[in-house]
Amino acid sequence: xxxxxxxxxxxxxxxxxxxxxxxxxxxxxxxxxxxxxxxxxxxxxxxxxxxxxxxxxxxxxxxxxxxxxxxxxxxxxxxxxxxxxxxxxxxxxxxxxxxxxxxxxxxxxxxxxxxxxxxxxxxxxxxxxxxxxxxxxxxxxxxxxxxxxxxxxxxxxxxxxxxxxxxxxxxxxxxxxxxxxxxxxxxxxxxxxxxxxxxxxxxxxxxxxxxxxxxxxxxxxxxxxxxxxxxxxxxxxxxxxxxxxxxxxxxxxxxxxxxxxxxxxxxxxxxxxxxxxxxxxxxxxxxxxxxxxxxxxxxxxxxxxxxxxxxxxxxxxxxxxxx
Numbered sequence: 001x002x003x004x005x006x007x008x009x010x011x012x013x014x015x016x017x018x019x020x021x022x023x024x025x026x027x028x029x030x031x032x033x034x035x036x037x038x039x040x041x042x043x044x045x046x047x048x049x050x051x052x053x054x055x056x057x058x059x060x061x062x063x064x065x066x067x068x069x070x071x072x073x074x075x076x077x078x079x080x081x082x083x084x085x086x087x088x089x090x091x092x093x094x095x096x097x098x099x100x101x102x103x104x105x106x107x108x109x110x111x112x113x114x115x116x117x118x119x120x121x122x123x124x125x126x127x128x129x130x131x132x133x134x135x136x137x138x139x140x141x142x143x144x145x146x147x148x149x150x151x152x153x154x155x156x157x158x159x160x161x162x163x164x165x166x167x168x169x170x171x172x173x174x175x176x177x178x179x180x181x182x183x184x185x186x187x188x189x190x191x192x193x194x195x196x197x198x199x200x201x202x203x204x205x206x207x208x209x210x211x212x213x214x215x216x217x218x219x220x221x222x223x224x225x226x227x228x229x230x231x232x233x234x235x236x237x238x239x240x241x242x243x244x245x246x247x248x249x250x251x252x253x254x255x256x257x258x259x260x261x262x263x264x265x266x267x268x269x270x271x272x273x274x275x276x277x278x279x280x281x282x283x284x285x286x287x288x289x290x291x292x293x294x295x296x297x298x299x300x301x302x303x304x305x306x307x308x309x310x311x312x313x314x315x316x317x318x319x320x321x322x323x
Contacts, residue, residue, distance in 0.1 A: 004073075006036075007070050009029065013029060020058040050062035065242055067115075075245075079249065081140055082111050083109040086110065088114045089132075090116050095139045095194055098139035098141055142207060160270045207252070213230060271302075280322055281322070282322055295307075
């Protein structure tokens with residue numbers, strides 16, 4: 001057990017105890033000296049944990065938790081997604097870092113998280129605003145044994161997982177085809193999937209998810225201030241980012257398992273439960289043109305169905321806006 005794993009285990013043991021946990025118990029559980037335990041306690045305090053020490057009783061973890069890799073791994077113990085957590089104060093892009101790690105052999109389930117991104121990426125080459133200390137910016141390495149054309153279903157897996165995590169905070173979201181999460185028509189979360197593959201096999205997929213959690217409305221840049229929102233704005237309460245992340249990854253792992261074992265049908269059915277555009281007029285923007293019509297739902301492959309001039313057209317890519 002390395003030093004990081006020992007610190008994760010200390011936090012897990014302190015959380016499991018109803019009061020103080022003795023230094024002797026921590027020492028025996030970790031197989032290290034009491035002096036080593038004290039050094040780990042000091043390091044954990046420097047990470048932001050409020051840990052009380054009593055010479056006769058041991059250690060006790062007080063209320064509140066920081067947002068860091070140790071905290072996340074203590075919440076994700078035993079799970080596939082989050083089996084490795086690569087946590088950074090700043091990255092250009094969590095997707096770019098995850099892509100690099102995956103190419104160098106990082107296992108399925110490894111997660112990259114950053115407090116801020118300097119070049120956060122959205123769909124269609126857009127920028128994802130990533131201020132520090134407020135929101136969630138993460139990327140998940142997946143290695144599904146599917147053909148490249150089947151990997152598009154993972155977009156819907158991630159959208160369902162993100163929608164469920166938002167719903168767990170007491171507000172009902174909607175999905176905008178194919179993968180934005182809206183509250184009251186304003187964007188709360190976005191998903192960007194990137195893939196490394198050959199014609200007949202997928203090497204890995206990076207599922208990037210950004211969620212606006214604790215950013216206030218007056219902190220959004222002007223150009224998205226009327227189209228974006230956050231959970232704190234919608235609920236009035238700050239969001240525990242570590243707990244939200246753990247819930248999101250648990251939901252993602254569950255639906256990823258469904259996708260691999262049962263296929264796309266149940267995932268699409270769950271996604272449709274959050275889809276609110278069917279029957280409504282929409283505008284679809286492509287790279288070279290914009291068209292309008294009425295959304296007729298999605299087909300069995302997840303393609304958007306657009307009714308125009310009495311005909312139904314399948315839309316495979318593009319940006320959809322309600323009219």
